[in-house]
Amino acid sequence: MTTIQVAGLRVRHRRTVALDSLDLDFGPGVHGLLGPNGAGKTSLIRVLATVAAPTGGRVEMLGADLGDPGRRAAVRRRLGYLPQEFGYYPGFTVREFVAYMAWLKEMPAADAPAAVERAVARVGLADRIDTRIRTLSGGMIRRVGIAQAIVNDPSVLLLDEPTAGLDPEQRVEFRELLRELGASATVLVSTHLVEDVTAACTEVTLIAEGRLAYRGTPDSLSALGATADGVGDSPIERGYTAALRAHRESSPLAEATAR
Numbered sequence: 001m002t003t004i005q006v007a008g009l010r011v012r013h014r015r016t017v018a019l020d021s022l023d024l025d026f027g028p029g030v031h032g033l034l035g036p037n038g039a040g041k042t043s044l045i046r047v048l049a050t051v052a053a054p055t056g057g058r059v060e061m062l063g064a065d066l067g068d069p070g071r072r073a074a075v076r077r078r079l080g081y082l083p084q085e086f087g088y089y090p091g092f093t094v095r096e097f098v099a100y101m102a103w104l105k106e107m108p109a110a111d112a113p114a115a116v117e118r119a120v121a122r123v124g125l126a127d128r129i130d131t132r133i134r135t136l137s138g139g140m141i142r143r144v145g146i147a148q149a150i151v152n153d154p155s156v157l158l159l160d161e162p163t164a165g166l167d168p169e170q171r172v173e174f175r176e177l178l179r180e181l182g183a184s185a186t187v188l189v190s191t192h193l194v195e196d197v198t199a200a201c202t203e204v205t206l207i208a209e210g211r212l213a214y215r216g217t218p219d220s221l222s223a224l225g226a227t228a229d230g231v232g233d234s235p236i237e238r239g240y241t242a243a244l245r246a247h248r249e250s251s252p253l254a255e256a257t258a259r
């Protein structure tokens with residue numbers, strides 16, 4: 001089942017091409033989005049989250065064309081999004097903030113209080129639910145961000161570097177939560193931590209210079225590291241560097257042939 005279909009997607013920021021004719025599709029499961037700094041991961045997630053319009057191409061999500069403003073509102077109700085730089089009101093308590101996000105997502109008022117408590121418990125912050133966000137640690141604030149993203153039980157969940165700032169124990173718990181969420185939802189997680197991918201993802205998408213560099217399972221990426229000349233401390237790190245190297249070697253050639 002395909003829940004997100006991206007065709008010929010282009011994103012340009014002034015003169016920088018962030019995404020260059022990207023074709024991708026995603027179904028239920030946990031998809032790790034990897035790539036070097038500036039590869040275009042955030043640009044892709046922002047378009048999928050409907051907060052940025054693409055320069056070209058088409059995205060269909062949950063059966064709706066995102067280019068159609070009339071259909072976007074319905075998609076947003078079924079979407080969860082944690083931006084890389086997540087904005088919050090420091091004076092709000094965790095409960096108030098997550099409830100406010102539930103309201104923005106137009107959740108039925110009768111369902112919201114229980115949904116807020118459930119989301120906050122799922123990220124391990126039940127004992128802090130009435131604490132003001134400004135007094136929480138960075139890792140806890142990140143978890144509040146995850147709670148607001150899942151409060152509406154989204155069908156599509158987009159997480160931009162959700163494990164940044166989490167301590168190792170929290171990361172392990174978070175991966176468990178990702179696996180649970182991925183059983184029914186389509187979850188996209190951008191990360192620089194390849195261990196996140198090995199532990200929690202069913203599929204890996206590697207983007208480099210705005211183009212697709214590799215697609216496969218974490219096991220197939222690791223296997224690539226064993227056979228190719230990747231460098232790194234773990235099989236998947238070696239797979240990652242090998243796939244990037246292969247992409248960089250093949251891309252200029254492919255362009256030359258296309259001309």
Ligand SMILES: Nc1ncnc2c1ncn2[C@@H]1O[C@H](COP(=O)(O)OP(=O)(O)OP(=O)(O)O)[C@@H](O)[C@H]1O
Binds near residue numbers: 035042
């Ligand atoms: N608002 C902007 N204005 C100009 N250029 C931008 C803007 N946002 C992104 N870019 C450029 O677009 C390219 C892709 O950036 P993007 O943030 O999507 O990459 P990323 O893969 O998320 O990187 P990182 O891993 O560093 O978060 C980069 O070259 C970046 O410099």
